[in-house]
Amino acid sequence: MTGLNTILIVVGLFLAGGVYSFAKQKMPAGLIVLLSIGAVMCLAAGVMRIQGIWTT
Template identity: 60%
Template sequence: MALIFFGLFLGAGVYSFWKQKIAKSVIAVLAIGSVMCLSAGLMRL
């Protein structure tokens, strides 16, 4: 369950960084981490 919340937290960070026009590489790393956390959390359910 914690992985799902952490994935959502990272996803919100991706959205925030996208709005602030931060470097695309940082957004990509956060997005990959978010997807990995969400998928790991969902597979544990």
């Protein structure tokens, strides 16, 4: 697991925590959807780099 994998996964988890927090605060749904898309993209990129599917 390289540094970029770790960074992507940590950022994804941070954004996922933001989704949970924003949902509890009853923020606008569009903002929550946008944040969740970013979280999923970060987590997916980190996992794909771990498994060697996406290499640079």
